[in-house]
Amino acid sequence: xxxxxxxxxxxxxxxxxxxxxxxxxxxxxxxxxxxxxxxxxxxxxxxxxxxxxxxxxxxxxxxxxxxxxxxxxxxxxxxxxxxxxxxxxxxxxxxxxxxxxxxxxxxxxxxxxxxxxxxxxxxxxxxxxxxxxxxxxxxxxxxxxxxxxxxxxxxxxxxxxxxxxxxxxxxxxxxxxxxxxxxxxxxxxxxxxxxxxxxxxxxxxxxxxxxxxxxxxxxxxxxxxxxxxxxxxxxxxxxxxxxxxxxxxxxxxxxxxxxxxxxxxxxxxxxxxxxxxxxxxxxxxxxxxxxxxxxxxxxxxxxxxxxxxxxxxxxxxxxxxxxxxxxxxxxxxxxxxxxxxxxxxxxxxxxxxxxxxxxxxxxx
Numbered sequence: 001x002x003x004x005x006x007x008x009x010x011x012x013x014x015x016x017x018x019x020x021x022x023x024x025x026x027x028x029x030x031x032x033x034x035x036x037x038x039x040x041x042x043x044x045x046x047x048x049x050x051x052x053x054x055x056x057x058x059x060x061x062x063x064x065x066x067x068x069x070x071x072x073x074x075x076x077x078x079x080x081x082x083x084x085x086x087x088x089x090x091x092x093x094x095x096x097x098x099x100x101x102x103x104x105x106x107x108x109x110x111x112x113x114x115x116x117x118x119x120x121x122x123x124x125x126x127x128x129x130x131x132x133x134x135x136x137x138x139x140x141x142x143x144x145x146x147x148x149x150x151x152x153x154x155x156x157x158x159x160x161x162x163x164x165x166x167x168x169x170x171x172x173x174x175x176x177x178x179x180x181x182x183x184x185x186x187x188x189x190x191x192x193x194x195x196x197x198x199x200x201x202x203x204x205x206x207x208x209x210x211x212x213x214x215x216x217x218x219x220x221x222x223x224x225x226x227x228x229x230x231x232x233x234x235x236x237x238x239x240x241x242x243x244x245x246x247x248x249x250x251x252x253x254x255x256x257x258x259x260x261x262x263x264x265x266x267x268x269x270x271x272x273x274x275x276x277x278x279x280x281x282x283x284x285x286x287x288x289x290x291x292x293x294x295x296x297x298x299x300x301x302x303x304x305x306x307x308x309x310x311x312x313x314x315x316x317x318x319x320x321x322x323x324x325x326x327x328x329x330x331x332x333x334x335x336x337x338x339x340x341x342x343x344x345x346x347x348x349x350x351x352x353x354x355x356x357x358x359x360x361x362x363x364x
Contacts, residue, residue, distance in 0.1 A: 011159070012153070012155065012156040012158075012159040013156075013159035013160065013162075013165075013190065015150075015151070015152040015153070015156045015159075016129075016152065016156040016157055016159050016160035017160060017192075017193070018150055018152075019129050019150055019152050019156070019160075020129060020132050020133045020160070020193075022149075022150040023039045023042060023129055023130060023133040023135055024042060024133050024134070024135070025042065025044070026039060026042035026043045026044035026045070027044070027147060027148070027149065027150055028043075028045075028143065028146045028147060028148075028149035028150070029126060029129070029149055029150055029152060030149035030150060030151045030152070031119065031122035031125070031126070031152060031153070031154055032151070032152070032153045032154075033119060033121075033122065033153075033154070034119035034121075034122030034123070034154070035119065035122070035141050035142045036141075036142050036143065036146060036149045037054060037122075037126050037139035037140070037141060038050070038139055038140040038143045038146040038147075038149075039130065039133075039135055039136075039138070039139055040053070040091065040094045040095055040097075040098040040136060040138040040139060040140060041095065041098060041099070041135045041136045041138065042135055043091055043140070043146075044147070045091075045143070045145055045146050045147040046091060047145045048090070048091060048140055048143040048144065048145050048146045048147070049088040049089060049090050049140075049143060049144050049145065050088070050089050050094075050140040050141055050142060050143040050144065050146075051084055051085055051087075051088060051089065051141075052082060052083065052084050052085070052089075052115075052140075052141035052142070053082075053083050053085070053089060053094060053097060053098075053112075053138060053139065053140060053141065054080050054081070054082055054083075054117075054123055054126065054127075054138065054139040054141055055080070055081055055083060055097070055098065055137070055138045055291060056079065056080065056081065056127065056137050056138075056290075056291025056292075057079040057080075057081050057291075058288040058289055058290075058291050059081075059097075059098070059100065059137075059138070059289070059290075059291045060081040060083065060114060062100060062103075062289060063083075063097070063109060063112060065081065065083060065112055065113070065114045079124075079127075080117065080120075080123035080124060080126070080127050080137075081114055081117075082114065082115045082116070082117045082123070082141065083112040083113065083114050083115070084112065084113050084114075084115050085111075085112055086111065089140065091140075094138070094140060096109065097109055097138070098136045098138030099136055099138075099272070100276065100289040100290060101272050101275045101276055104279070121154040121155075122154045124154075125154040125156075125157045126139055127291075128157060129157065131264070131265060131266070131292060131293075131296055132160070133266075134261075134265070134266025134267065134268055134269060135266075135268075135269075136269070136272075136290065136291070137290075137291045137292065138291070160192065161192075161298065161300075162189075165189045165190050165192075166187050166188070166189045166192075166196075166301060166304045166305065166308070167187065167188065167189070167308070168185055168186070168187055168308050169186045169187065169188045169195075170185075170186050171183060171184065171185040171186070172184055174199065176199070176239065177239075178201070178236075178239035178240050178242070178243040179201045179202070179239070179242070179243040179246065181202075182199050182200060182201050183199070183200040184197055184198070184199050184200075185197060185198045185199075185200065185309065187305055187308070189301075194259035194260075195259065196256070196257065196258055196259050196301065196305060197257045198254055198255065198256050198257070198305055198309060199239070199254070199255040199257065200252065200253070200254055200309070201239065201242035201243055201245075201246055201252060201253040201254070201255070202242065202243075202245065202246025202247075202250075202251060202252030202253060203246070203250075203252055204252050204309075204310070205251075205252060206310060208250075208251050208252065209311075209313050209314050209315050209335055209336075210251070210252050210253050210254045210311050210314055210315070211241065211242050211245050211251060211252075211253040211254075211314075211315050211317060211338065212253065212254045212255075212256065212306070212311065212314040212315065212316050212317065213234075213238035213242070213253075213254075213255050213256065213316075213317040213318070213340070214256045214258060214299075214302050214316075214318070214323060214327075215231075215234070215235055215238065215255060215256065215257055215258065216231075216258045216260045216261070216262075216263060216264075216297055217257065217258060217259050217260060217261045218231035218232070218235075218261065218262075219261065219267055220270075220271075221235075222235055227345050227346075227347035227348060228274065228277075228347050228348055228351060229348055229351055230342055230344070230348055230351075230352065233342045234340060234342060235255075237340065237342060238253075238255060238317050238340065239253075239255060241253070241317065241338075241340075242254075242255065254306070254309060254311055254314075256302050256305055256306070258297065258298075258301070258302060260296075260297045260298060263294065263295055263296060263297055264293070264295070264296025264297045264298065265287065265290070265292045265293075265296055269290055269292060272286075272290055273286035273287055273290060274286075276289055276290070282350060282351075282354040282358070283351055283354045283355075284354055284358045284359065294358075294359065295322070295359070299323070299326040299327055299329075299330060300330050302327065302330075303327055303330035303331060303332050306332055307331075307332075311332075312331070312332060312333060313332075313333040313335055314327075314332060314333070314334055314335070315334075315335060315336040315337075315338055316334045316336070316337055316338065317338045317340045318337060318338070318340055319339060319340055319341055319355075319361045319363055320355075320359070320360070320361050321337070321360060322359070322360060324337050341363055341364065
């Protein structure tokens, strides 16, 4: 496809949304000005082969490649690194290279050599598309027999992450255990398949700052009662705090329930991180070994939700100062950070200590 044909194809937001869908279905991406990239984890082109892989810097470090290339010396573990093999790489050999949770069963890999990337913008975009799709950030480069690829441009990614496209779709009364008069509001973006919701506790008032909790979806903690994190108890405690605030002080609260599982890396990758934790790595180390950021949540979306609700000035329930800074950077005024610490248990004590020691959470 030439450049004129590519630019006359669907809009950037459609190409971006289709790119996420393509990766989840195992189809390759064809970047203008860059290569064809086939997702290692989901690829359905079983006969695909390539001499090069695009992986993360953290994964390259695990494979002892990080010191071979000046460009690889970067503090970001999810920075893309191009590696070359001396022989053709198949999907069967690529998957153990991509997935660190398989290292114990596949200890011998390589040899590989890191090479300079002449299409850096396309490489960075591909890694971010992989995160959004919830798959491992690893691609075959210009594969043979890789199937028909989806055409797009690196700059299309901005259309997918445009928080300004988020709107309120509907709202309804939703009695919950903490407050029988609660109201739920649903949001949707034309550029994102995730549907976020907000729960309003108490009577909304423009004269008082609401007590707000940004809660990222956690299937294992919120629904299944996992003891590996504190998500479920934090969710319950925040709703109780808002209800008490409404009942005793006449105030109101907003729970933003963000569809950003695993702090933005997705459910499957979060479970991969759990497996790495079982091997002795902490939360941050596990994400790094997967080639994913420790913090990938979309705070501009949270800010847009608050803006649509009419809450530009808030009191924030959080132990994380970085969350305060991220919201304030989007124009939300945080007049108070309200501590929200709960007791640990034998299963999540290391998880909470890592939050404190490596992620800067203010925990005692």
